[in-house]
Amino acid sequence: MTEWIATRAEGEKQLAAFAPRMGRRYANGRNTDQGAGRHTAVSVLSPYIRRRLVLEADAVAAALAAHGPEDAEKFVQEVIWRGYLKGWLERRPQVWASYLRGLDADLAALDRDRRLRRDVERAISGQTGLECFDAWATELVEIGYLHNHARIWFASIWIFTLGLPWRLGADFFYRHLLDGDAASNTLGWRWVAGLHTRGKPYPADAQNIAAFTAGRFTPRPSDLAEVTQGLEATEPDGLPSLLPLRAVTTPQPGKPTALLITDEDCRVEDFDLSAIDIRTTDTLTTSHLRSPLPVSDLVHAFEAGALTDAALRIGAAPVTLHAADPTALAKWAAASGATQIATPYITTGPLRDFMDDAAPSLARAGITFCEWRREWDAAIWPHATAGFFKVKQNIPRILNQVFPA
Ligand SMILES: Cc1cc2nc3c(=O)[nH]c(=O)nc-3n(C[C@H](O)[C@H](O)[C@H](O)COP(=O)(O)OP(=O)(O)OC[C@H]3O[C@@H](n4cnc5c(N)ncnc54)[C@H](O)[C@@H]3O)c2cc1C
Secondary structure (H helix, E strand, C coil), X not given: CCCCCCCHHHHHHHHHHHHHHCCHHHHXXXXXXCCCCCCCCCCCCHHHHHCCCCCHHHHHHHHHHHHXXXXXXXXXXXXXXXXXXXXXXXXXXXXXXHHHHHHHHHHHHHHHXXXXXXXXXXXXXXXCXXXXXHHHHHHHHHHCCCCHHHHHHHHHHHHHHXXXXXXXXXXXXXXXCCCCCHHHHXXXXXXXXXXXXXXXXXXXXXXXXXXXXXXXXXXXXXXXXXXXXXXXXXXXXXXXXXXXXXXCCCCCCCCEEEEEEXXXXXXXXXXXXXXXXXXXXXXXXXXXXXXXXXXXXXHHHHHHHHHHHHHHHXXXXXXXEECCCCCHHHHHHHHCCCCEEEEECCCCCHHHHHHHHHHHHHHHCCCEEEEECCHHHHHHHHHCCCCHHHHHHCHHHHHHHHXXX
């Protein structure tokens, strides 16, 4: 089993080690899934980037410094793709809410339907008999990471060959991926299903799998379903309308403050902490909120390590709150005399939902919930209104905003 060290220092060490490979080598090799323990053509930085133990801006700066804008283009685009998906879901949080409703319905069906339960159990335990799929299911559970191409093939086979409900597959990923992220995961599955770029589902193809797994897997074409249409018909109303970005209240200097660290962003030292009057600092564990089903121990362990590291870096004792009762947040802040909670911006997903549930008790206790939003997000999200193309066109402007001359 891979040993994951969930610290900023480890993430930055891996970033530095991968920087020489962020140029043409990445562009040419990134689509090949070499298998567990051999993912050297991609960075495997996602568990760090997901928690901002490594910043997107630092990864992009390293690529540009080592290779220049032309050769680093692919790597830069992939990192910005993450920001695009995050921004897209910020502008359409209804898609997250409908995922949750659909997942509840799918889990209820799983309880009722013995055959569905058997088929899902076979899929997630790697016992379908389809060698590549079974190997990816095992890699995901044992290591907590899958190559991007494997995620795409796996999702396509889950939906179209095995005919299983897509949200149960997304939930399986979310419970096991160390980089599990509401936007990247939900929208990744929706993209494969033909719900993101509507009408363009992704068909897993036997030849393509053989070519891009370096021959490790050679499924027969007849093993895989021919995909003639996606799941668009399940959402006849199309995509919900675009909402404005959520307004943010920034922490006020001078007000007694409870500083909250979550695995949404484990680099609180980047914000001007000296300007605020911090009365208490705590970490909040939230990984269990990813799913109604149990979340992998690897995910919990990575979160615990990241939170401890984040607290120690700012000289705070890593005291841990557990996100269970939303009213506990107001009690925790009030006990220290704080009138505001300060934390890095919380994006659409389970933690945001928890904070929404906490809002009434915070209001009753006179506590303002405040967030810092990073320049990286502010630069990308306004462009994340439709397809990636619009963001891609604006990459020079985005980079100018993040790295002013
Ligand atoms: C069905 C499905 C589910 C996915 N679920 C997640 C998820 O929960 N969390 C997650 O971070 N990514 C997810 N992805 C996107 C992508 O697969 C991973 O980000 C990538 O494989 C991470 O590996 P890496 O760090 O080696 O990537 P690299 O290729 O080294 O890329 C560098 C960084 O760019 C970002 N990135 C690269 N490709 C993508 C992409 N396609 N979408 C979004 N960001 C990208 C990541 O932050 C990554 O760490 C999903 C993709 C699919 C198809």
